[in-house]
Amino acid sequence: MPVDEVRMSRRGFLGIGVAAGVVTLTACGSGSGSSSGPLVMTVWGGDADRKTYQKRIDLLVKKYPELKVKLQLIPSDAYAQKVQTMIAGGSGPDIMQVAESVNTYSSKNQLLPLDDLAKKAGLDTGKRFGPVGSIYTYEDKLYAIPDRSGAITVYYNKDLFAKKGIEAPTAEWTWDDALDAFKELTVPGKQWGYTGAEWFPQWWSLAYQNGGTIIDASGRPAVDSDEVVEALQWAGDLVFKHKVAPSKADYADMGSEVGGDQAFPMQKCATHANGFWVTAGLTDAKFAWDIAPIWRGKKQAVSAFGSGLAISRTCKQRDNAFKAIDFLTSDAAQRQIIDDGEDVPASLAVQQSDAFLKPAWMKNDVDMGAFAESSGFIFRAPFIPEWNEMISAIDSNLANFWLGKESAKKALTALQSDLESIIKSAG
Amino acid sequence: MAILSKTASTGVPKSGTSSKRRRREALWFYLFVSPWVLGFLVFLLGPMIASVYYSMTDWDSFTPPTWIGLENYVTLLTDDPRFWRTLWHTFYYAAVSVPLGLVLGLWLANLLNKQVRARKLLRTLIYLPTLVPLVATAMIFRQVLAPNGPLNDGLGLFGVSGPAWLLDGNWAIPALVVMSAWSAGAATVLLLAAMKGIPRELYEAAEVDGAGPVRQFWSITLPHLTPIIFFNLVMGMIGAFQVFAQVYILVPKGKLRAAYDGAETMVPYLFDEAFGNYHMGYASAISWLLFLVVLVFTLIAFRTARRWVFYETEVK
Numbered sequence: 191m192p193v194d195e196v197r198m199s200r201r202g203f204l205g206i207g208v209a210a211g212v213v214t215l216t217a218c219g220s221g222s223g224s225s226s227g228p229l230v231m232t233v234w235g236g237d238a239d240r241k242t243y244q245k246r247i248d249l250l251v252k253k254y255p256e257l258k259v260k261l262q263l264i265p266s267d268a269y270a271q272k273v274q275t276m277i278a279g280g281s282g283p284d285i286m287q288v289a290e291s292v293n294t295y296s297s298k299n300q301l302l303p304l305d306d307l308a309k310k311a312g313l314d315t316g317k318r319f320g321p322v323g324s325i326y327t328y329e330d331k332l333y334a335i336p337d338r339s340g341a342i343t344v345y346y347n348k349d350l351f352a353k354k355g356i357e358a359p360t361a362e363w364t365w366d367d368a369l370d371a372f373k374e375l376t377v378p379g380k381q382w383g384y385t386g387a388e389w390f391p392q393w394w395s396l397a398y399q400n401g402g403t404i405i406d407a408s409g410r411p412a413v414d415s416d417e418v419v420e421a422l423q424w425a426g427d428l429v430f431k432h433k434v435a436p437s438k439a440d441y442a443d444m445g446s447e448v449g450g451d452q453a454f455p456m457q458k459c460a461t462h463a464n465g466f467w468v469t470a471g472l473t474d475a476k477f478a479w480d481i482a483p484i485w486r487g488k489k490q491a492v493s494a495f496g497s498g499l500a501i502s503r504t505c506k507q508r509d510n511a512f513k514a515i516d517f518l519t520s521d522a523a524q525r526q527i528i529d530d531g532e533d534v535p536a537s538l539a540v541q542q543s544d545a546f547l548k549p550a551w552m553k554n555d556v557d558m559g560a561f562a563e564s565s566g567f568i569f570r571a572p573f574i575p576e577w578n579e580m581i582s583a584i585d586s587n588l589a590n591f592w593l594g595k596e597s598a599k600k601a602l603t604a605l606q607s608d609l610e611s612i613i614k615s616a617g
Numbered sequence: 618m619a620i621l622s623k624t625a626s627t628g629v630p631k632s633g634t635s636s637k638r639r640r641r642e643a644l645w646f647y648l649f650v651s652p653w654v655l656g657f658l659v660f661l662l663g664p665m666i667a668s669v670y671y672s673m674t675d676w677d678s679f680t681p682p683t684w685i686g687l688e689n690y691v692t693l694l695t696d697d698p699r700f701w702r703t704l705w706h707t708f709y710y711a712a713v714s715v716p717l718g719l720v721l722g723l724w725l726a727n728l729l730n731k732q733v734r735a736r737k738l739l740r741t742l743i744y745l746p747t748l749v750p751l752v753a754t755a756m757i758f759r760q761v762l763a764p765n766g767p768l769n770d771g772l773g774l775f776g777v778s779g780p781a782w783l784l785d786g787n788w789a790i791p792a793l794v795v796m797s798a799w800s801a802g803a804a805t806v807l808l809l810a811a812m813k814g815i816p817r818e819l820y821e822a823a824e825v826d827g828a829g830p831v832r833q834f835w836s837i838t839l840p841h842l843t844p845i846i847f848f849n850l851v852m853g854m855i856g857a858f859q860v861f862a863q864v865y866i867l868v869p870k871g872k873l874r875a876a877y878d879g880a881e882t883m884v885p886y887l888f889d890e891a892f893g894n895y896h897m898g899y900a901s902a903i904s905w906l907l908f909l910v911v912l913v914f915t916l917i918a919f920r921t922a923r924r925w926v927f928y929e930t931e932v933k
Contacts, residue, residue, distance in 0.1 A: 271892040278678040294895065298679040438784050439764040446759040579894050582870070589875035593784060 228258035229511055231285040231499075232276070234269035242532040246523045250514055257514055259285070270578075277502065284505040285515060288334050289497040290577050292326050296333040297575035302501040303331040307512040318519070319536050320565060326498045326573070334498030335519050338527060340466040340534030341494045341564035342395060344485070348478035350375055350460040359461070361563065363485035365396075365424060372434035375460040383434040385450035385459040387425035388592050390584055391493035391571075392463055396421035398569040399487030405572035411609035414602045421487070422591070423598035430594040435459070438592060465495040466534045466561070473553065480556055483564045490567035496536060534561050541565065576612050583608040672901035678891075682898060689902035700903065703886040704910070710790050710882060711857035714797040718853055719846060722804030727834065729805070730812045740809070744802040755866040758796050759783060768795075786879025789868055793880055796863060804849045811845040812838060843926045851918050858911045859884055883907045 233243050240263040247259045262283065264272045270291065276282050277300060288295065295301050308315065315323030319336045326334035344359050351358065354374045363371075372383030386392050394404060402417030412418070428435040436459065441448050444458060454462035455471045462468060463484055472479055484492045499515045501508060517523055521543075524535035528546045540546055541562045549558070574580060587605035590596040672689055676682035693700045729740055746754070761768050762782035769779030782792040819837050828836065861884040868876040870889070877885075883903060891900035 274678055274892065274895070295679075298677055298895075300679050439781055442759075442763040442781075442784065443765045446756055446763070582889075582893065585871070585874040586878055589786070589878060593875055 228260040229284040229505075229507060229514060230260050230262060231287075231514075232262045232264060232269075232273055232283040233287040234264050234266040236265070238530065238532055239263065242526055242530040245530070246518055246526050249523050249526065250517045253517060254513065257510055259514055277504075280504075282502045282504050284502060284507065284511050286500055286502055287337070287497050288326065288500045289495075290571065290573055290581075292334055292498065292500065293328045293573050293575040294577060295500070296328045296331075300503050301333045302503050302505065302508060303333060304335065304501065304512065305332050307501075307508065308332065308335070308516075311512060311516050313516055318538065320538050321568065321570075322494070322496065322536055322565065325496070325570065326500070328573070328575075334500035335515050336496060336498045336536035337519050337524075338533040339494055339496030339536035339565070339568075340561055341492045341568050342391060342463050342465060342484055343481040343560045343564060344483070345454055345462045345464070345468050345472075345479060345481050347454070347457060347460045348480055350381075350457070350477075358480065359482045359485060361483040361486060361490065365485065365487055368485045369428070369432065369434070372428065372461065373432060376432075376434045378433065381457070382436050382440075382453075382459045384428060384461045384463075385435050385453050386461075386463040387428055387435055388438075389464075390581065391465075391495065393422055393425045394571065395463075395484060395491055395493045395569075396425055396487065398491035399489060401488050403572075405574060405613075409574075409613070411606055411613060413609060414599075414606035419598050419602050422588075422602060426591060426594075426598055429592070437594065469531065469556075473551070475554075479554065481560045482557065483560045491569040492564050492567055493571060494565070494568040496534075498536075538562070538565070574613065579612045580609060583612060668901040668904065671898050672905050674898040676898040677895040678897045679895070685898075689899050690906070693899075693902055693906060699881075699886065700906075703881050703883050706790060706880060707858055707860070707882040707910075710793060710860060710880075711854060713790075714794045715850065715853040715857050717794060717798055718801050718804055719849055721798055721801040722808055722849065723842070723846070725801065725805040726808035726812055727838070729809055740806070744806050747800045747803045751862050752866055754796065754799065755863070758792070758799075758867060762792050762795070783868055783873050783876045786875045789873075789876035789880035792876070793860070793863055793867060796867060797857075804853075807845055807849065808842060811842050815841045840927045844928055847918070847922055847926045851915060854914055854918065855911055858907065858914070861885055861888065883910075 231243075231247070233239065240261070243261055243263070247261055250259065251257060269287075273283065273286060282300070288301075292301070313335070315332065315335060317323075319339070322336050322339045324332070325336060325339075326332060346359055348358075351371075356371050356374055359368070359371070368384075375381070375383035387396075397404065397418045400417045400421040402415050402421060403412050404418070406412040429437050436444075436453065441453065444453060444456070448456075450459065450462050451464060451468050451471060453459045454468065455475055457477060499518060501511045501515070505511050519536065521537050521539050524537040524540045525543070525545050527533050527535040528540065528549055531549060531551050535541065535546070546561075547558045552558075572580075583605060587608060588601050591598060591601040671682060673684060673686055674682035675685050675688075725743055729736060729743070733739070760766055763769075764779075764781045764784065768782070772779040780788040782788045815838060820833055823833050823837060860882050864877070864880055864882055864885045865888075868880050870877045870885075881889075884907070887900040887903040887907070890896045890903065
């Protein structure tokens, strides 16, 4: 009935408008993180993630029977809001999964610095994870231990490459090599040589390859530099000048939820650069495919996707929480991540182990060594406290660029000024 | 009147029972109304008052709020182009979707009121879209509105080359309006029910006087429907000002950014400020400004209603 509908939406509105109030009313309640009950651990993802995390927790409890961990899985879209509400409501998690927006929390004093605990436990993050080990450091303090970390790799359709007689992509390909191959592989309007330039981790890789940075060493935005402009323009030209990558309109015509991750398995695109999860859509692929490290520009650089585990400031069992994180990120527990095909484990030893290089579930012969090879040139992305606002500003300012209506120079100049006001005002 | 009240006050036993009964009734009244009152106080009034306070603070929802007086409101009104843009989008959406929904509803109801075959089936079909969950509707519409989707193919038959609805910022609100028109069936059902309630003899009398169907519609049907139209107008307006889910689902910020920026209305904006950028105080201020906007427009609607809404019991 219409009346109900109206009431519902009004309630929805009030709910949102005054969520602030609800939050406070509950905030006066009991303090968080009980000192004897199970540790509450929040992670995001879907059912597959839940299974893998639970298996790893089971391993932990087997080793330390005195530890109890309650896993709370939150759908990815709602994770930040849910955790925000939990913390504000005074019942924040003890252990929480964090990623790029880690410093939203650490800058607001919500996470526990882990340096002392790591030292006490004898955990050397540099040794266990390589350069990624310090990725969650903010103002010289370590706030999370890396858990999952996989670089962007290039997925390519071996059949289509063979048909055109093109050699497999390598880390030594130049931008020109890549473009030549994409042109060869394109059948106008039907098949594209490449997909995967529009998302920020993808074109950031190009920007860093070209010697640019998004945020410079002194913490100022630097997206209007010649290096970044040139890299973004090259990415945009793939779509609009050379037409070797699908435009947004092309994707929309392929189906309502189709992007590069779907277009590659559909054989609409011969090459795709993205994270490990693309593999999941390829297990039943009817064509031969493989992965390779991304090509290079002036230098090698690539984005990585990953997450770490952090302890919230309100946690009452800090030693236990750290013991749990230490074990969950150890080789024994990290192996489960690849055994289930969930993601790339952050541990270097596991990335180089047979368990990772030849996973039992992988039907194809895939060069999994590409991940370990790529981790050597992962650039350090700017995990600033205003991460969400920065990404939002990027999406907004580049929207017209990705519709082919604006030059990279113009879009990035506007973005630069937006970022300057975001980073200044939030500082 | 005087005598009645006198007997009532002197009749001791009678007044005793009646006041006792009245008291018991009052007790039941309070008992039954208490869940709502409690819910209102705890879940609505408390948070509402709290949000007035938060709207005057700088609060990220983690650290304690800092009092900044009216600064949020001043920034919103003088130094936030995004606020004015979302306000304009909200007006634009409301100004087109509400009248369109009413006209469509009226037209459909009038058609269904005729003695057509399969009337019941048609009525069900027209109401059906209202029952489809919004998420499903939005998913379907995303395909319908694709650059080479069915809608643009249809327009192509008439030689019109349709826009890239959900990619182009300028076409995002029209796309939302198209989607809102799809559920005009809700108003139709109410209007149809009201049409059935109009006394037949009025039409018979009009026919005897020689009035055709068009004249009958304007002089009999429409005036009788004004209370329902008014109800739909007010509810539709409030709903349109608070539109959230349609925007959130049809043009997700992460995926269709140009369209989202072109269609962002006030509630998605305040949601983004509160839960995306952690500006809870600022978001509270937006919600109160939105409340004022809704209040003003509802008052205007009620003010002008005297001139065009006709109640049968009312003597003019």
